[in-house]
Amino acid sequence: MKIKVLGSGCSSCKKLEENTKKALEELGIEATIEKVTDFKQIMAYGAMKTPALVVDEKVKIMGRVPTADEIKKHL
Amino acid sequence: MLNIISQIFSWINNEILKMTWLSNLIQGLVEKVFGLSIKERLGGSIHFFIYDTIKIFILLSVLIFLISYIQSYFPPERTKKILGNIKGIKGNILGALLGTITPFCSCSSIPIFIGFNSAGLPLGITFSFLISSPLVDLASLLILMSFFGAKIAIAYVVVGLILAVIGGTIIDRLHLEKYVEGYVKEIEDVDVEIIEMTRLERISYSKEQVKEVFHKVWLYVLIGVGIGAAIHNWIPQSIIETVVGNDNPFAVLLATAVGIPMYADIFGTLPIAEALFGKGVGIGTVLSFMMAVTALSLPSLIMLSKVVKPKLLSIFVAIVATGIVIIGYLFNAFSFLLV
Numbered sequence: 001m002k003i004k005v006l007g008s009g010c011s012s013c014k015k016l017e018e019n020t021k022k023a024l025e026e027l028g029i030e031a032t033i034e035k036v037t038d039f040k041q042i043m044a045y046g047a048m049k050t051p052a053l054v055v056d057e058k059v060k061i062m063g064r065v066p067t068a069d070e071i072k073k074h075l
Numbered sequence: 076m077l078n079i080i081s082q083i084f085s086w087i088n089n090e091i092l093k094m095t096w097l098s099n100l101i102q103g104l105v106e107k108v109f110g111l112s113i114k115e116r117l118g119g120s121i122h123f124f125i126y127d128t129i130k131i132f133i134l135l136s137v138l139i140f141l142i143s144y145i146q147s148y149f150p151p152e153r154t155k156k157i158l159g160n161i162k163g164i165k166g167n168i169l170g171a172l173l174g175t176i177t178p179f180c181s182c183s184s185i186p187i188f189i190g191f192n193s194a195g196l197p198l199g200i201t202f203s204f205l206i207s208s209p210l211v212d213l214a215s216l217l218i219l220m221s222f223f224g225a226k227i228a229i230a231y232v233v234v235g236l237i238l239a240v241i242g243g244t245i246i247d248r249l250h251l252e253k254y255v256e257g258y259v260k261e262i263e264d265v266d267v268e269i270i271e272m273t274r275l276e277r278i279s280y281s282k283e284q285v286k287e288v289f290h291k292v293w294l295y296v297l298i299g300v301g302i303g304a305a306i307h308n309w310i311p312q313s314i315i316e317t318v319v320g321n322d323n324p325f326a327v328l329l330a331t332a333v334g335i336p337m338y339a340d341i342f343g344t345l346p347i348a349e350a351l352f353g354k355g356v357g358i359g360t361v362l363s364f365m366m367a368v369t370a371l372s373l374p375s376l377i378m379l380s381k382v383v384k385p386k387l388l389s390i391f392v393a394i395v396a397t398g399i400v401i402i403g404y405l406f407n408a409f410s411f412l413l414v
Contacts, residue, residue: 010180043186043193043262045267046152046265047186048150048151049150049151049187061270062270064283065283
C-alpha cells in the first residue's frame with residue numbers, strides 16, 4: 001500500500017500525517033507515508049485544497065483533516 | 076401582524092446577534108462582584124473586554140461550525156467545475172459569489188489559482204474569486220450584523236461583491252495573462268472526482284474547522300479586544316476624532332493604509348472597529364479598515380507572488396486598495412442612510 005500525504009507543511013498537513021500513522025498502527029498495517037510538498041506534484045492529483053490523502057494513487061480525502069477512524073476506512 | 080414580525084426580528088437581533096443578555100450579565104458581574112461602575116474607565120473597559128471576548132468566541136464557534144457545514148458542499152474543485160464553462164462578466168459575478176461560500180485559507184490560494192488557471196478560467200474570474208473570498212463570507216456577514224446591524228452588514232457584502240466583480244473585470248480587460256508565472260501555465264488540468272461527505276464527516280469537518288480557526292485567531296481576538304477596550308475607555312475622544320474622525324478628510328486613506336499591512340482575522344478587527352465606531356468614527360472609515368485588513372493580507376500576497384509576477388501583483392493590490400478607499404468615502408457620505 002502506498003500512502004501519500006499532500007500538503008505544503010501547514011499544521012493540518014502534519015495532523016493528517018499523524019492521524020494516518022495512528023490509523024496504520026491501530027490496523028497493524030505496515031506502510032510508508034510519503035509527504036508530497038511540491039505544488040506541481042500536488043496539483044497533478046487535482047486536489048486544490050490541502051491536506052489531501054492519497055492511497056495507491058487514488059485521492060481518498062481532500063481539503064480536511066479526518067480522524068484516524070475515518071482514515072482506517074480507506075486503508 | 077407586521078408588528079409581531081418586527082418584534083421577533085428585533086429580539087433575534089438583540090438577544091442572539093448582539094447578545095444584550097450577555098452584556099447585562101457581565102455588567103452585573105463587574106458592578107456587583109468587582110464593585111466597579113461601568114460608567115467609569117476601569118469598570119467600563121473590564122466590561123468591554125470580558126463581554127466582547129466572550130461574545131466573539133461564542134459567535135466564532137457557532138458561525139464557523141454552521142458555515143463550514145454549508146461550505147462542505149462547495150469544495151474549490153466543485154467551484155472550478157461550475158466556473159469552467161462561463162465567460163464574461165457573468166463569470167466574474169459567479170466567481171465572486173462562489174468565493175464567499177468556498178472554504179478558503181491563504182494556504183489554498185496557490186493551488187486554487189493554479190487549478191482555476193489550468194482549467195482555462197479567465198484570469199479576471201480567478202481574481203474575482205480571490206478578492207471576494209477573504210473579504211466576504213457568511214461568517215463575516217452574520218458577525219457584522221451582530222456588531223453593526225443588518226443594514227450595514229448587507230451593504231458591506233454587496234459592496235464587497237461589487238468590488239470583486241469590478242476588480243476581476245478590470246484585470247480581464249487589461250489582458251495581464253502574460254504576467255502569470257511560467258510554470259503555472261505548464262500545469263495540466265486534472266479533473267478529480269469530487270468525494271461527497273457523509274453527514275457525520277461533514278460534522279467532523281465543521282468541528283475541526285472551529286478548532287482550527289480558534290487556534291489561529293484567539294490571540295488576535297484578545298489583542299483586538301484589548302485595543303478596542305483602550306479606544307473605548309482610555310484614548311480621549313478628541314485624539315480619535317482628529318486622527319480618524321470625520322473632520323479628517325484623509326481618515327479613509329489612513330484607515331486603509333494602516334489596515335493593508337496588518338494581518339488579522341475579521342474576528343480580531345471587529346472589536347477595534349466597534350470601539351472606533353462608538354467613538355464617532357465614520358462607518359466608511361471603519362469598514363475600509365476592516366476590508367483592508369481582511370482582503371489584503373501579507374501571507375496571501377506572499378503566496379500570490381509565487382504564482383504571478385510582480386506587475387500583476389501590484390496591479391491587483393492597487394485595484395483592491397483603490398476600491399476599498401472609494402467604498403470608504405461612499406459609505407461615509409451615505410452613512411445617514413445606513414446608521
